[in-house]
Amino acid sequence: MKSISLLFGSIFVLAGFTQASAQTLSEFRLDMPSTDTEEFVEIAGAVGASLDNLSFVILGDGSGGSGVVETAVDMTGHVINANGFFVLAKSTFTLGVADLTDDSMSFENSDNVTYMLISGFAGAVGDDLDSTDDGVLDGLTGTITDSLSIIEEVGAGDLVYGSQSIGPDGTFVPATGWLCASGSWMIGGFSDLAGNTAGADNDCTPANDDCAGAISVSAGATPMDNTEATTSGEAGCFSVNKDLWYAFTATSDANHSFDTCGAFGDTKIAVFDGACGGLVCVGSNDDTCGLQSSVTIPMVNGQTVRVQVGAFHATAVISGDLNITNLGGPVPGDDCGTAVAAVLGANPFDTSGNTTSGLSEPSCSTSTIHNDTFFTYTAGAALDHSFATCGADIDTKIRVYDVDCA
Numbered sequence: 001m002k003s004i005s006l007l008f009g010s011i012f013v014l015a016g017f018t019q020a021s022a023q024t025l026s027e028f029r030l031d032m033p034s035t036d037t038e039e040f041v042e043i044a045g046a047v048g049a050s051l052d053n054l055s056f057v058i059l060g061d062g063s064g065g066s067g068v069v070e071t072a073v074d075m076t077g078h079v080i081n082a083n084g085f086f087v088l089a090k091s092t093f094t095l096g097v098a099d100l101t102d103d104s105m106s107f108e109n110s111d112n113v114t115y116m117l118i119s120g121f122a123g124a125v126g127d128d129l130d131s132t133d134d135g136v137l138d139g140l141t142g143t144i145t146d147s148l149s150i151i152e153e154v155g156a157g158d159l160v161y162g163s164q165s166i167g168p169d170g171t172f173v174p175a176t177g178w179l180c181a182s183g184s185w186m187i188g189g190f191s192d193l194a195g196n197t198a199g200a201d202n203d204c205t206p207a208n209d210d211c212a213g214a215i216s217v218s219a220g221a222t223p224m225d226n227t228e229a230t231t232s233g234e235a236g237c238f239s240v241n242k243d244l245w246y247a248f249t250a251t252s253d254a255n256h257s258f259d260t261c262g263a264f265g266d267t268k269i270a271v272f273d274g275a276c277g278g279l280v281c282v283g284s285n286d287d288t289c290g291l292q293s294s295v296t297i298p299m300v301n302g303q304t305v306r307v308q309v310g311a312f313h314a315t316a317v318i319s320g321d322l323n324i325t326n327l328g329g330p331v332p333g334d335d336c337g338t339a340v341a342a343v344l345g346a347n348p349f350d351t352s353g354n355t356t357s358g359l360s361e362p363s364c365s366t367s368t369i370h371n372d373t374f375f376t377y378t379a380g381a382a383l384d385h386s387f388a389t390c391g392a393d394i395d396t397k398i399r400v401y402d403v404d405c406a
Contacts, residue, residue, distance in 0.1 A: 023049065023117055024146045024179070026085065027202060029095070031109035031175035033191050039107040040089035040098065041115065042198050044179070047084050051075035054145065055121040056088055058106065059114040059129065059161060066159035067130025067137060069123055070113070071105045087199050096198030109173055112158040117145035135159045148185070150174060180204035182227050204228040206244060211276035214245035214306050219256075221321040222246065224263075226310055236308060237270035237284030242317070243310030248324055250299035255329035255355060258283075258307055259294035263320025266312040269293040271305050279306065283356065285370070286312065292320075296355050296371060298329065331373075335359075336405035339374035349373050351394075369397045 027042035041056060055074050062068030073088060080086050081099055089098040090105060104125075120142035123129065129139040149162030152173035166185040167174045176188040176196060186204050188195045197203060208215040210232045215222075229242040250256060260267040268286050272279035282305065283295040291312070299305065311318050333340040334354050340347075351371040358368070379385060389396040 022119075022145050023051070023054065023080065023086075025115055025117060025148050027176075027178040027196065027198060028115065028148075028150070029176040029188075029193075029196055030107040030113075030150070031173070031190065032193060036107065036109070037090070037092035038095050038193060038196075039105070040087055040093055040095065040198055042178075043080070043086040043088070043117065044084060045080040045086070047080055047082055049080040051078045051080070051086060053119055055118050055142075057116045057118050057121060057123075058108070059116065060108045061111060061158045062126065062128065065128070065130070065133040066135075067128055067133070067139075067161065069125050069127045069129065070108060072121065072123060072125055073100070073102050073105060074121075075100060081199070083199055085199050089198075093198075095193060095196050096200070099199075109175070110152070111173070112149065112151050112153065112160050113173070114147060114149050114161045116147045116161070118142040119145055130159065130161070133159065135161070137161055150177070178202040178204070180228050184227055186228065205230065208245045209243075210234065211245050211279070211306060211308075214247040214276075217246045217248055217307075217322070217324065219248075219251075219324045219326050221323050223320075224260075224309060224322050225317075225319040227317050227319070229310070231310070231314070232308075234276070234279065234308070236272060236279055237281035238268070238286075240268045240270060240308050240310035241312070241314050243308050246307040246309070246322060247304055248307060249304040250301055250326075252326065253300050253329075254298075255296055255327040255331060255334070256299050257294060257296040257323075257325045257327055259289065259323045259325075260292045260309060260318070260320060261289035261294060261323065263292050263318055265316055265318030265320075266291040267293045267318050268310055268312055269295055269322075270308040271295055271297055272308070273303070273305055276306070296327065298334075298355050331355075333373040333375065336374050339376045339405075342375040342377045344380070347375060349375075364399045367397075369399065 023043050023045035026044035058071035059067055060070040086099045088100050090103050091101045122141040129137045147162040149160035149165035151165055151167035166177045169187050174187045175190040177185050207213045209229050211234050226242040226244055229244055231241050232243050270284040271282050273282050274280045283297045285293040285295040288294040331354055332338055335357050351373050354371045354373050356370045357372050
């Protein structure tokens with residue numbers, strides 16, 4: 001299973017040249033633990049398509065600054081293989097079958113670089129294609145078929161010239177990456193060589209696509225993007241589409257909130273106790289903060305829950321952060337036993353840190369009240385009383401009980 005994904009899209013102006021849509025860059029590896037023996041680039045295209053007059057070119061740095069040719073391999077005489085790919089690698093390559101080996105290739109892995117497929121390229125290694133270092137290729141001959149900037153540091157280091165880009169991977173240049181059906185690039189693991197599929201279709205399913213692959217996370221913000229996720233169908237609180245899974249362990253007895261507030265897209269969230277295959281729903285939400293979701297549950301120190309986040313619509317894409325917050329607790333009024341004494345007049349309330357008690361009363365017509373808070377009130381006279389939340393900034397429900405908490 002391939003790991004995390006990250007895509008930053010960038011469009012650069014290439015003076016006087018066009019980018020055609022024929023063969024495309026599909027996968028690469030430029031770094032690995034120990035000696036770099038498995039570096040390669042994969043090109044996708046129509047089966048049997050000729051690669052005559054097409055070159056694979058890497059632009060990096062040199063004495064001339066950015067835009068210097070570090071690798072140039074002419075693939076004339078070769079074709080896209082029967083699987084729809086062409087693998088270009090060094091002779092030490094063992095991750096698949098190379099269609100062409102060339103030990104002269106230099107796969108720089110400590111700076112920003114740009115990979116290009118260029119038809120009719122007449123340059124050579126060492127040529128400076130950006131003589132003024134302004135991000136515009138003024139020395140290029142030929143037509144760019146495809147290009148990818150591989151980024152170590154955004155806004156620093158060598159200039160890049162790709163029509164799309166991938167990275168950084170933390171503080172490093174991505175060691176490997178592959179193109180997904182959605183058109184986005186996914187970053188693979190530095191040491192996970194088994195994730196590469198040189199010469200075969202790329203697997204872009206995220207590692208946490210199902211409950212068993214839940215990624216362990218801590219309190220704070222965790223980036224999420226369900227572009228390549230599938231719908232797991234795990235029985236749970238309610239249906240969640242194109243879902244991602246996370247595991248969180250509490251470090252204290254406290255209420256914890258799980259939310260996607262501020263994310264892109266219409267989200268849904270569910271929180272479970274128990275193990276995969278026997279999950280117990282402890283909280284769920286669709287729309288609390290706009291079209292995004294928030295749920296709060298009480299947890300004890302050492303308790304692990306699994307969090308399912310996905311889309312409301314079947315094929316919708318969501319992205320942003322899963323936010324996990326330790327709210328402390330218990331919150332006064334969070335359940336009937338901790339009800340806050342109310343007075344005649346206005347009594348402020350805020351349910352953002354509250355959990356759902358699940359208390360019900362058949363004679364009351366309202367359905368479940370979520371993130372509820374409790375008050376007690378003792379009448380000072382035998383008069384009719386009204387209890388209202390008019391003016392509140394959320395959609396509220398209210399019940400009144402004439403019994404004790406038992």
